[in-house]
Amino acid sequence: MSGHGASSLAHWAERIRAAAAGRSHLRLRGGGSKDFYGCGPDAGNPDTLGTRDYAGIVAYEPTELVVTARCGTPLAELEAVLAEQGQSLAFEPPHFGSEATVGGCVAAGLSGPRRAQAGALRDFVLGVKMLDGNGDLLTFGGQVMKNVAGYDVPRLLAGSLGTLGLIAEVSLKVLPLPVAEHTLRFELAQQEALDLLNRWGGRPLPISASAWRGDALHVRFSGAAAAVGAAANSLVGLGGQPVAAAEASAFWHSLREQTHAFFAGDAPLWRLAVPSTTPVLAVDGMRSDAQLVEWGGAQRWLRGEGDHAAAIRALATEAGGHATLFRGDAATRASSGAFQPLSAPLLRLHRNLKAAFDPRGVFNPGRLYPEF
Amino acid sequence: MSIDNEIGAPRCVVGRRQLIAQLRTVLPPHCLLIEEEELRPYECDGLTAYRQLPSLVALPENEAQAQAALEICAALNAPVVPRGAATGLSGGAMPHRDGVVVSLAKLKRIVKLDPLARTAVVQPGVRNLAVSEAAAPYGLYYAPDPSSQIACTIGGNVAENSGGVHCLKYGLTVHNVLRVRGLTVDGEIVEFGNAALDAPGYDLLALMNGSEGMLALITEVTVKLTPKPELAQVVLASFDEVTKAGDAVAGIIAAGIIPAGLEMMDKKATHAVEPYVNAGYDMDAEAILLCESDGTPEEVAEEIARMKAVLEHSGASGIRVSQNEAERLKFWAGRKAAFPAVGRITPDYLCMDGTIPRKNLARMLVAIAEMEVRYGLRCANVFHAGDGNLHPLIMYDANVPGQLDLATAFGAEILELSVELGGTITGEHGVGIEKIGQMCAQFSPDELDLFRRLKRAFDPGGLLNPGKAIPAAARCREYRLTRGAAPLAGSVR
Ligand SMILES: Cc1cc2nc3c(=O)[nH]c(=O)nc-3n(C[C@H](O)[C@H](O)[C@H](O)COP(=O)(O)OP(=O)(O)OC[C@H]3O[C@@H](n4cnc5c(N)ncnc54)[C@H](O)[C@@H]3O)c2cc1C
Numbered sequence: 001m002s003g004h005g006a007s008s009l010a011h012w013a014e015r016i017r018a019a020a021a022g023r024s025h026l027r028l029r030g031g032g033s034k035d036f037y038g039c040g041p042d043a044g045n046p047d048t049l050g051t052r053d054y055a056g057i058v059a060y061e062p063t064e065l066v067v068t069a070r071c072g073t074p075l076a077e078l079e080a081v082l083a084e085q086g087q088s089l090a091f092e093p094p095h096f097g098s099e100a101t102v103g104g105c106v107a108a109g110l111s112g113p114r115r116a117q118a119g120a121l122r123d124f125v126l127g128v129k130m131l132d133g134n135g136d137l138l139t140f141g142g143q144v145m146k147n148v149a150g151y152d153v154p155r156l157l158a159g160s161l162g163t164l165g166l167i168a169e170v171s172l173k174v175l176p177l178p179v180a181e182h183t184l185r186f187e188l189a190q191q192e193a194l195d196l197l198n199r200w201g202g203r204p205l206p207i208s209a210s211a212w213r214g215d216a217l218h219v220r221f222s223g224a225a226a227a228v229g230a231a232a233n234s235l236v237g238l239g240g241q242p243v244a245a246a247e248a249s250a251f252w253h254s255l256r257e258q259t260h261a262f263f264a265g266d267a268p269l270w271r272l273a274v275p276s277t278t279p280v281l282a283v284d285g286m287r288s289d290a291q292l293v294e295w296g297g298a299q300r301w302l303r304g305e306g307d308h309a310a311a312i313r314a315l316a317t318e319a320g321g322h323a324t325l326f327r328g329d330a331a332t333r334a335s336s337g338a339f340q341p342l343s344a345p346l347l348r349l350h351r352n353l354k355a356a357f358d359p360r361g362v363f364n365p366g367r368l369y370p371e372f
Numbered sequence: 373m374s375i376d377n378e379i380g381a382p383r384c385v386v387g388r389r390q391l392i393a394q395l396r397t398v399l400p401p402h403c404l405l406i407e408e409e410e411l412r413p414y415e416c417d418g419l420t421a422y423r424q425l426p427s428l429v430a431l432p433e434n435e436a437q438a439q440a441a442l443e444i445c446a447a448l449n450a451p452v453v454p455r456g457a458a459t460g461l462s463g464g465a466m467p468h469r470d471g472v473v474v475s476l477a478k479l480k481r482i483v484k485l486d487p488l489a490r491t492a493v494v495q496p497g498v499r500n501l502a503v504s505e506a507a508a509p510y511g512l513y514y515a516p517d518p519s520s521q522i523a524c525t526i527g528g529n530v531a532e533n534s535g536g537v538h539c540l541k542y543g544l545t546v547h548n549v550l551r552v553r554g555l556t557v558d559g560e561i562v563e564f565g566n567a568a569l570d571a572p573g574y575d576l577l578a579l580m581n582g583s584e585g586m587l588a589l590i591t592e593v594t595v596k597l598t599p600k601p602e603l604a605q606v607v608l609a610s611f612d613e614v615t616k617a618g619d620a621v622a623g624i625i626a627a628g629i630i631p632a633g634l635e636m637m638d639k640k641a642t643h644a645v646e647p648y649v650n651a652g653y654d655m656d657a658e659a660i661l662l663c664e665s666d667g668t669p670e671e672v673a674e675e676i677a678r679m680k681a682v683l684e685h686s687g688a689s690g691i692r693v694s695q696n697e698a699e700r701l702k703f704w705a706g707r708k709a710a711f712p713a714v715g716r717i718t719p720d721y722l723c724m725d726g727t728i729p730r731k732n733l734a735r736m737l738v739a740i741a742e743m744e745v746r747y748g749l750r751c752a753n754v755f756h757a758g759d760g761n762l763h764p765l766i767m768y769d770a771n772v773p774g775q776l777d778l779a780t781a782f783g784a785e786i787l788e789l790s791v792e793l794g795g796t797i798t799g800e801h802g803v804g805i806e807k808i809g810q811m812c813a814q815f816s817p818d819e820l821d822l823f824r825r826l827k828r829a830f831d832p833g834g835l836l837n838p839g840k841a842i843p844a845a846a847r848c849r850e851y852r853l854t855r856g857a858a859p860l861a862g863s864v865r
Pocket residue numbers: 417418453454455456457458459460461463464465476496517518519520523524525526527528529530531532533534535536537584585586588589590591711712800801837
């Protein structure tokens with residue numbers, strides 16, 4: 001395996017150097033489960049560099065709470081290995097298909113239902129081995145929990161959508177699986193749900209996920225059996241109905257993987273990251289019931305046909321956050337951009353950083369922003 | 373040690389008089405320090421072995437003044453060294469001979485505290501503890517708690533990505549900050565992150581954490597506030613062998629427990645601390661562990677029982693559980709006062725900050741004991757054991773010729789061993805000037821070159837905190853020659 005691994009890294013480095021010399025582009029791709037995410041992955045007519053062959057868990061010591069895996073490792077395989085040891089990726093990354101790889105997961109930087117409690121993917125990235133745009137193999141961070149030697153390149157790569165370099169190997173912090181989980185369902189309107197979630201957020205309750213959709217709020221508690229039981233009991237008085245374990249687990253899975261009915265169909269899907277206390281959002285011309293709220297109110301999903309990009313982005317900015325066109329057809333993504341446009345100074349810094357990591361602009365041109 | 377050849381240190385010296393004249397137009401008279409006796413208190417930070425008088429000290433009272441001062445420094449090519457409370461232990465805030473120290477000490481207002489959203493917007497000069505004090509009436513607090521929290525500032529915390537004794541469970545600064553507002557080197561206002569949980573584009577917010585004042589001057593920070601747990605209790609365990617204590621740490625994690633804090637002190641540390649704070653530590657123990665649980669009373673009872681079982685199994689010679697909040701704080705007081713306590717029993721000390729995989733704790737302790745003999749210096753050990761972060765305190769006397777050099781060599785050997793054991797030279801104190809040589813051991817020339825490119829993406833002229841954290845290529849060539857060794861990087865990580 002390692003002989004094969006070393007040769008694929010050397011081979012990739014050669015391809016990167018050749019592309020840099022010839023001013024051509026490479027499209028980095030793991031399992032392709034997130035092809036839909038970001039803008040025009042085909043800008044600049046790139047060759048595809050697939051990473052799936054460079055796979056395998058390099059090191060895993062449960063007592064160190066760290067796993068190191070090669071980029072092509074199937075995410076499902078990694079999670080299965082962790083589960084055998086009673087551990088998990090606490091940020092519950094969405095797979096969006098069985099082909100999802102670890103490298104793609106980190107490059108996309110997405111987190112699932114437990115994000116508000118456990119932290120985001122980037123919070124768990126401890127180290128990377130990467131190939132930069134010169135084809136140099138570089139290692140940053142490591143396998144330890146605390147490391148401030150040099151700039152935090154590993155976290156910078158999380159969510160960079162392959163535009164800064166090829167993530168060859170990554171070390172992630174892992175955590176024990178919660179001993180107990182319990183889900184309650186409340187019948188509530190969205191604003192009532194938001195109010196409650198924020199009030200509960202100020203109390204030390206072990207809330208590990210929350211979702212409001214169609215007049216019902218689901219709240220999941222995770223942790224020690226005693227804590228989960230006590231917390232759930234303290235809220236039952238407010239009308240919370242226990243949800244059976246299997247049903248609850250299927251429900252949270254359907255949010256994480258966007259297989260829930262809310263996500264069906266072709267209408268553009270907007271993701272708004274806003275302060276959790278932001279009141280119910282209303283966009284002119286969009287149905288007010290086509291919304292799903294997660295992360296204690298900090299993540300809002302909106303759906304609706306038509307071009308609402310400007311209104312949605314203005315709304316998100318006004319609230320202090322930003323909006324992503326998470327899913328949409330290529331034309332809409334091209335016209336609206338997938339991600340909220342950057343301020344002038346930030347755009348300049350982005351371009352400079354891109355040039356620092358990938359001076360010839362080899363990797364994934366236009367995937368994050370059309371400007372680089 | 374010369375810092376002149378480090379990355380971007382400007383070659384042409386600025387006309388001091390011109391700088392003063394221009395800064396006077398944007399800063400009130402009491403906000404610009406010029407005379408040597410005024411500058412003297414700024415000559416070092418917590419790493420007192422390294423001193424340098426700055427050319428000037430600016431103390432802006434608001435962001436606009438800071439911005440105007442930066443614009444002038446940029447135009448005149450004057451280095452800028454940001455400074456918070458100067459509790460830093462790696463010389464990150466040590467002045468530049470030709471530069472302006474920009475102290476954020478006057479920016480100490482809590483701009484806004486939103487109990488419902490559980491966030492606080494604070495100026496960079498706000499002290500870490502002041503945030504928790506302001507949040508306390510709402511049952512909230514700011515989780516990262518460096519032992520210097522009475523004094524150190526949020527700006528400094530972000531610049532160093534500081535940790536505390538509770539960061540195993542609650543995270544480092546980077547995990548508890550939502551937004552950083554700052555000024556680029558030429559005085560442009562930038563916002564990294566926002567009021568939401570993430571921001572579009574590259575994660576520049578993460579990058580700001582631990583950037584040691586080299587990428588931007590921080591002028592405002594939005595921090596996350598955490599609900600205070602209902603109850604916290606700490607177990608104080610004694611061990612008759614340090615290796616047993618090290619193994620107990622791994623045992624706790626292996627049992628699937630993430631303690632709210634997991635700290636270790638060896639006998640030399642407890643013997644320094646006990647007469648100073650009367651924490652009630654076992655003076656016969658070779659090492660003690662502090663292992664904390666927090667949460668609901670039910671949860672804490674359950675977890676403490678599991679912790680005690682592991683500690684007993686690992687051969688603890690004594691176990692006490694704090695019976696009330698006063699006793700809990702007393703047990704912690706010893707740990708939190710460890711540095712000043714050691715400072716009382718030795719004229720000077722160097723505090724190391726390597727981090728290693730937990731499984732190697734015992735091995736490191738044995739190696740340090742051997743080094744004490746070889747260097748003829750004492751070393752007390754205080755560890756954030758839960759995350760493998762070591763603070764060996766090497767005791768020396770700067771007035772004895774040669775002792776500082778010996779202590780420095782002792783420290784360097786610990787750091788290099790940290791890298792060799794799969795760890796890093798700094799877990800939370802930063803590289804600064806202190807560990808800049810060891811950066812050459814941890815990183816390859818290509819990796820260091822990427823750091824330099826990254827730095828230039830923010831600061832092409834190299835004016836922000838020059839000479840810190842990222843070594844010049846020439847220094848590393850020299851380092852490798854004198855060490856007679858190939859870089860460790862790559863082979864061991
Ligand atoms: C007794 C003692 C105990 C300590 N315990 C801990 C501990 O438990 N955990 C821990 O992590 N650290 C600890 N430290 C180290 C130190 O307190 C931290 O590094 C702290 O974050 C430094 O904050 P400061 O305000 O003093 O920053 P300073 O020392 O003034 O500066 C530190 C760095 O930040 C930069 N900086 C400061 N303000 C800004 C700004 N506004 N914008 C940009 N850059 C800025 C400076 O240029 C410098 O590079 C301890 C120190 C002491 C003396």
